[in-house]
Amino acid sequence: MILKNFQAHGPSPAQADRRALRQLPSASTSYQTTTQLHHRIYSLVHPIYTHQTAEVLLGITGKDFTIIAASKAAMRGATILKATDDKTRELNQHNLMAFSGEAGDTSISQNTSKPTSASTQCATRPPSPAAVSSFVRSELSRALRSRRPYTVNLLLGGYDTITDTPALYWIDYLAALAKVPYAAHGYAQYYCLSILDKHHHPDIGFERGMELLRMCTDELKRRLPVDFKGVTVKVVTKEGIREVEYVDDKPVKSA
Amino acid sequence: MSSPFSINGGACVAMTGKDCVAIACDLRLGLQALTISNNFPKIFSYSPSVYLGLTGLATDVSTVADLFRYKVNMYRLREERQIAPRTFANLVSSSLYERRFGPYFVSPVVAGIDDGGKPFICGFDSIGCIDFAKDFIVSGTASDQLLGLGPEDLFETISQALLNAVDRDALSGWGAHVYIIEKDKVTKRLLKGRQD
Numbered sequence: 440m441i442l443k444n445f446q447a448h449g450p451s452p453a454q455a456d457r458r459a460l461r462q463l464p465s466a467s468t469s470y471q472t473t474t475q476l477h478h479r480i481y482s483l484v485h486p487i488y489t490h491q492t493a494e495v496l497l498g499i500t501g502k503d504f505t506i507i508a509a510s511k512a513a514m515r516g517a518t519i520l521k522a523t524d525d526k527t528r529e530l531n532q533h534n535l536m537a538f539s540g541e542a543g544d545t546s547i548s549q550n551t552s553k554p555t556s557a558s559t560q561c562a563t564r565p566p567s568p569a570a571v572s573s574f575v576r577s578e579l580s581r582a583l584r585s586r587r588p589y590t591v592n593l594l595l596g597g598y599d600t601i602t603d604t605p606a607l608y609w610i611d612y613l614a615a616l617a618k619v620p621y622a623a624h625g626y627a628q629y630y631c632l633s634i635l636d637k638h639h640h641p642d643i644g645f646e647r648g649m650e651l652l653r654m655c656t657d658e659l660k661r662r663l664p665v666d667f668k669g670v671t672v673k674v675v676t677k678e679g680i681r682e683v684e685y686v687d688d689k690p691v692k693s694a
Numbered sequence: 695m696s697s698p699f700s701i702n703g704g705a706c707v708a709m710t711g712k713d714c715v716a717i718a719c720d721l722r723l724g725l726q727a728l729t730i731s732n733n734f735p736k737i738f739s740y741s742p743s744v745y746l747g748l749t750g751l752a753t754d755v756s757t758v759a760d761l762f763r764y765k766v767n768m769y770r771l772r773e774e775r776q777i778a779p780r781t782f783a784n785l786v787s788s789s790l791y792e793r794r795f796g797p798y799f800v801s802p803v804v805a806g807i808d809d810g811g812k813p814f815i816c817g818f819d820s821i822g823c824i825d826f827a828k829d830f831i832v833s834g835t836a837s838d839q840l841l842g843l844g845p846e847d848l849f850e851t852i853s854q855a856l857l858n859a860v861d862r863d864a865l866s867g868w869g870a871h872v873y874i875i876e877k878d879k880v881t882k883r884l885l886k887g888r889q890d
Contacts, residue, residue, distance in 0.1 A: 580757050584796060609730060615702060615752035617723050617731040628728060 493665045494539035496526070496624040497631060498594045498607045499651055501643040505596035505605040505675045506652055508685075509537045510667035522668040528552055531565040532679050533598045536575070539624055540591035540612060551575050568597025568606035572616060580614035588612070592624040598675045605675065623655075630662050631655040645674070649683070660691045696726060698751045698799035699820075703865030704736055706747035707856050708805040709830040710813040711848035717745050717805035717815075718856045718872040720887075723752055724865055732868035732889070740766045741776035743807040743875055746786070750800035750820070758798050761789065779806030779814040783824060790822030797821050803831050811877045830855075845874050849883070857887055 495510035513524035527537045528548040536548050551574065566574070572595050582588045595608040609622040621635040634654050643651070656670055669687040673680055703724045708717040723734035737747045738759045746762060748755040765785060769777050777785070783804045790798065797820045805815045816824050817831040825831065853872055860867035870885040 576756065580753055583753065611725070611753075613751065613753040614756075615723070616756060617734055617752075619731050622730070628725075628730075632728070 491628075492539055492625040493663065493667060494526070494625050495627040495659060495663075495667050495670060496537045496539050496592065496594050496622075497627060497652065497655055497670070498537070498596055498609070498619075498622045499635065499639070499648050500596075500605040500607045500620050500641070501645060501648045502641070503598075503603075503605060503676060504645050504648060505535075505598060505607050506645075506648050506672060506683075507535055507537050507594060507596040507675070508652055508656070508670040508672045509539070510670055512666065512668035513542075514665075515542070519666075519668065525671055527671065527673055529680050530571055530595075533565070533600060533675060534568055534571045535596045535673055535675050535680050537594040537596070538591050541589070544589040544591045551578055564600075567599050567601065568595065568608065569599070571595060571597065572606075572608040572610070572618075576610060576614050576616045579610065579612070583612075583614055594622055594624065596673075596675045598677060600677065603677065621651075626663060627655075627659055630658045634658060645676075652685075656687065657691045661694055698754075699749075699801070700865060701726060702750075702752040702755075703863070704734075704749040704752075704755075705856060705860050705863065705866040706736055706749045706801075706803050707830065707852060707859070708747065708803045708815040708817075709848060709852045709855075710815055710828065712844055713807075713811060713813070714845045714848060714874060714876045715805045715807060715813040715815055716845075716848045716852040716872060716874045717747050717803065718852050718870055718885075719747050719749070720856065720860045720866045721869040721871065722860075722865070722867050727864065729868065735871050737871055737873060738762070740782060741770075741806075742880065743877075744777060744779050744782050745805045745873055745875065746782070747803040747805070748800045750798075754798040754800045758800050758802070762786070765789065779804060779808050782806070783814075783816050783818075786818060787822040787824050790818060790820065794821050805831075805873075805875065807875055807877055845876055845881075849874050849881075853883075853885055857885065861888055 497508040499506045507527060509526035511522055511524050512519045513521040526539055527535055530536050530552045538548050579589060590612045592612055593610040597606045599606055607619055607622055609617045609619050620641055621639050623631045638651055670685060672683045672685040674683055703722055704720055706719040717737055719736040721733055721735060722729060723731040736749055736755060737745055739745055740762060748758055766777050786802055799820055801820060802818045808814050815831050816826045818824055849872060856870055867887055869887045872883045872885060874881045
């Protein structure tokens with residue numbers, strides 16, 4: 440009798456569950472069942488994670504500098520659309536961002552460069568590399584659980600003018616952040632990190648840094664099956680950011 | 695295929711001793727088999743005797759650690775006192791359950807000493823179910839030998855437990871941090887571990 444009443448007047452448990460779910464803040468969009476929601480969350484990390492790109496991003500720090508190198512090829516599928524692409528952006532005088540990933544999503548560099556530039560800060564000095572990395576990570580991690588996350592990997596090269604130390608931050612599209620002495624993104628990681636493991640030292644000077652970069656790009660030319668059209672090289676030092684001419688026309692002896 | 699919990703790798707363990715607790719984590723940050731960084735600590739302090747270890751998806755480790763820093767700072771301002779381990783454990787539980795249908799992919803461990811000087815440790819699943827424990831959280835099977843260890847013996851035990859575990863796991867390792875928490879003293883040690 441009670442059961443009959445319940446069915447006649449109250450919602451069935453399944454309906455109540457769905458109703459409650461719709462009122463949850465995290466379920467405010469069109470997801471109606473828990474299963475759909477779980478698929479949505481898992482899809483953030485699941486299918487695309489192992490996907491690595493042939494776009495090359497490299498970062499090397501030394502005693503008083505951070506070198507950032509980014510491949511010049513703008514690729515779409517198997518086609519190279521442009522061979523002089525610049526995948527870097529100056530966020531402020533001492534912070535440089537390099538990005539690779541979904542073409543439109545690289546707008547994160549624009550969306551974060553404005554708040555981190557000197558002129559829009561209330562404070563008297565531009566934000567340090569640590570502050571910039573923290574801000575960029577928070578933007579990326581907020582986007583990760585939004586309707587449309589950024590699918591870009593980033594390197595942040597900087598120079599902290601207060602402590603007089605170079606800084607390099609590795610950030611992936613899931614907004615995992617790590618402060619590292621040297622870093623790479625995409626397939627370049629597999630070739631370059633082992634070289635840098637062997638040869639890098641925190642006290643190296645700029646010349647040695649460029650030598651290490653040369654070892655890395657030579658290895659990439661030797662091993663990477665695609666032509667990434669060379670790299671643009673920028674350096675962050677106490678004086679600021681400057682582009683370095685990087686002659687890359689010598690053929691590399693194959694393995 | 696990899697689950698979000700095992701993309702970046704990591705290990706964390708907490709143990710109780712006599713009037714002391716220990717919590718330890720490894721330092722690796724990886725991308726499946728590739729190691730990105732060997733200095734990515736996973737233990738965070740929220741009061742002189744409350745520590746939180748977070749393993750799982752690295753982005754959520756940072757997000758959750760920052761979220762609790764904010765929440766505990768607000769608690770301290772409102773209450774004008776430090777947060778107790780048990781209170782913090784309930785805060786972790788309710789905060790994780792808030793995200794019931796879109797969870798943070800982390801497995802937290804809390805270790806601390808309460809106001810009475812008694813050890814407190816517990817673990818959680820990613821949606822905040824608390825797992826209270828008398829002896830230890832994460833790693834192996836329960837063992838009575840762990841109970842009644844002094845701080846130095848506890849350090850040796852937790853270090854051996856963690857190092858032996860991470861040496862067997864390709865996704866963890868590359869050094870470790872160990873915290874020994876006593877009533878009025880916290881000792882942090884860096885274990886170098888295997889660097890290969």
